[in-house]
Amino acid sequence: MSLTPQWLDELRSRTTLSALIGRTVKVTKAGREYKACCPFHNEKSPSFTINDEKGFYHCFGCSAHGDAIRWMTDQRGLSFMDAIKELAAEAGMDVPAPDPQAAQRAEKANSLYDVMTAAQAWFVTQLLGVEGAAARGYLKQRGFTEQTIRDFGFGLAPDNRTGLKTALKQFGDPMLIEAGLLISVEEKAPYDRFRGRLMIPIRDPRGRVIAFGGRILGEGEPKYLNSPDTPLFDKGRTLYNLDKCSPASRQTGRVIVVEGYMDVIALAQAGFADTVAPLGTALTEQQIQMLWRMAEKPLLCFDGDAAGQKASMRAALRALPLLKPGHSLQFVTLPAGQDPDDVVKSSGATALTKLLEASQPLVERLWRTEVASGPLDMPEDRAGLKQRLGAHTANIADGEIRRHYADAFRERFDNLFVQRRTTSPARSGPFVRGQNRDWRKPQILPPGAETKSFNAKGSDFLIQGVLGALLRHPALIRQHHEALSDFIPPDANHAALLNVMLNESFTKESLDTDGLITILDEKLYNVASTLLHSNGTVFAFNREELIGGSDGLSNASKDLGEAIRLMKQRPALEEALDRATYLASLEMTDETFAEQQRLRHEKKVFDDRIIEFFRRDEDSL
Structure with a gap:
């Protein structure tokens, strides 16, 4: 049986030593390490330490020392190969065949x-x-x-x-x-x-x-x-200066990431020994995981030029699918055109320390980057911003973190444009209420039977049904404002229309269909008119005969809420499946295959839910 050093290192890295030892010995957290009474000799006060980052234990009383494999052989009494097999089974690794x-x-x-x-x-x-x-x-x-x-x-x-x-x-x-x-x-x-x-x-x-x-x-x-x-x-799995940074990081509780090894060396000389750098490539997923073993929120301190900021953004996007509770990235903004070495030489270590302390969290870096990426004066611009933010949110695999990011982006979005509405001049243009009074818009016709042949498929069909319901019953917009505010339809026109409806419901106490379409420009008016003419009877929440009185509107609101949930969930699920399929195509392992199959099953269950939702509405006709 031949086991390479690389395979054994991978086995050790996948084993959390404190958890392994904690099965038979009571361990307690002590800073960045764990302590326990040594199991190899009798003692009353703990002198046995466990370091998960370095993957070893050490007793200062009897000098017992080893890694996960040594623990299994010395404390459990297993043979070397039996220890390897047990650890590998728990780590989800296959023991190499004799070779x-x-x-x-x-x-x-x-x-x-x-x-x-x-x-x-x-x-x-x-x-x-x-x-x-x-x-x-x-x-x-x-x-x-x-x-x-x-x-x-x-x-x-x-x-x-x-x-x-x-x-x-x-x-x-x-x-x-x-x-x-x-x-x-x-x-x-x-x-x-x-x-x-x-x-x-x-x-x-x-x-x-x-x-x-x-x-x-x-x-x-x-x-x-x-x-x-x-x-x-392997440059994608290596961080320069990791061997020196790890012990320094345990003292400072942080890790600084710069662009190159010369910056690392300059900062180390200036007193920042807890510094590492990737090696000529963008920060990889493996490197991000390595950083998180040293600090929960590594500080990315890339150069203050355009290339450095692009590298920061690439790292931010690569981290999104990996985010887990308590673990993220922080971003340090350097003066334009300067690198960390320039800052230290021109202004001293204190200046760099202040910049590190003023670092931005990941959510704030994404927000500011997207807001600064272009004008936000037109509804289409704001819809584009919301769409980009929604795409970032959808890339987060952890559901709880994804919800918090959606809330954070929605709050920032609302605050920005409420401020703009209160400080900007009154609207002007050819289609603003009260102007161009001679312009006549066609009468809104009641929904017709042509709905069943509406030209849309899958989630787009559901999106258009939801938008049609909001246009027919604007009172429902305010009721579902929070659920809708972090959703961006893939069609730019639909996104712009939804943005206008949400903005109007936010600023006006009451809103009716005629008043709503009056403020639309010609392009969005035509979009709204198509929706109002086309999809009236597919969904219960769109049928006038079922929404009479407050009870009917309440039932419609409940059905609409369910439709909105389905509408929002599908893009994230499809993107997760696409990502899993892509990863499986790169390296088909048991893990990537299982994840792909799990998501395929989840998508089938989800599609069945949508089909049942359609059938339920059709049965009530």
Whole structure:
């Protein structure tokens, strides 16, 4: 049975050590760790600590130390393989089948660590030698101290195609290629990947060198070059400086995320040791999960230019489906054109601290970004804003968090436009009430039997039924204002019409159909007229003969509320199913397949509900 170091690390990461130990030992929370009386020796006061982030336990009394696997073997008395099988079953992982090649790969991985260690030592030697003068001058110009240069392992790759290859020839070209240190080209001898660059080692959480980043010295492109993905290095699952940030983060209770490793090093020198960075890519889902293991609300401190703000927004959108209670992102806004290093150098560490303390929560960053993305003067503009906010809300997988985001966006939206209505001049235009009195709109005809052949399918059919009911009975708009205010129909005209109706019901005590359509512009008037003529008898809440008197209107309101709930739920469900199908297409695992099938079943149940809702209304005809 061959188990690679990577597989064992994944097993450990999926096991919450405090929960595992807590099954047999009483544990209590102590800051970011847990404490207990040691199960390996008799003691009255707890000296046994459990660190979930690092995945180990340690007793300061008897020096017992280990991880989840060691706990199962030492405390439970299981064999190594029995411990592996039990932990893997709980973590939802399959134990690899016997594979002699896997053992060879594991041995090769250990050899690759030796290669990277040797490469790091050689790069450091080159920096300290004669050829390193220019690189040392650059580091001095950047303001890095001798201590910082040593702590972060700066080195130099000379501008030589075979310098490293020759120095590490004992490992052989194939291993150097697999480690990402040499480039292999057909019909040519392999040559050094990094040449004429300042070298920064990239380490794993255990402090082992797994890759390098190189900054060009002088002119040339690319400015920064990272190692390619290798058996040791996956840039989407690695955070630069994680090994140093983790212990610092436990002291500060925070973690700062910047764009690049030079910013990390500069901030660490300025006293912000709890800083990490992604590696040349947008923040990934895996990296966000890694950040949440250190702090519930990591601080994203990206550059104050357009590219930095776009990177912040990409991270925000990527985090939405992952949000869970208590865990989110905070966003730090830097002065325009400055990066974190610029702020510290120009204004000092105190200035950056103040910016960190003034960070925005995720919900506020999304709101401000969307509000600033374009004009909001026309109804269509406001409908577009509401639609974008609705799309963000729909991306949140957790139902409770999704509801709170919808409430927060709705409150901000209402406050913004109530303020605009109270401060803006009176409406003007060709279709405003009291103007252009000679313009005659056609009489609104009663709903007809052509409803049953109305050209719409699925949820659009339901949306148009709801809008038609609100137009016929504007008194229902106020009753369902809260439920409707965070819904954005996919059709832009319907979205604009709903926005007008909600705004009018908010500002006027009473509203009738004629008064409502009078304030519509020509385009929305035609939309409303089509709705009023077309879908009158499909739904009970649209049929005049069933809505006579207050009881009838009350029943219609109840049916309409159910229709609104169905109307709002379907887009989020369809999007979740699409997302699950997409993830399954990328990597078909038991988890992605099960999630896709669960959502397919949920959608079928939901569709059956809509069908029954239609039938119920038809049966009452």
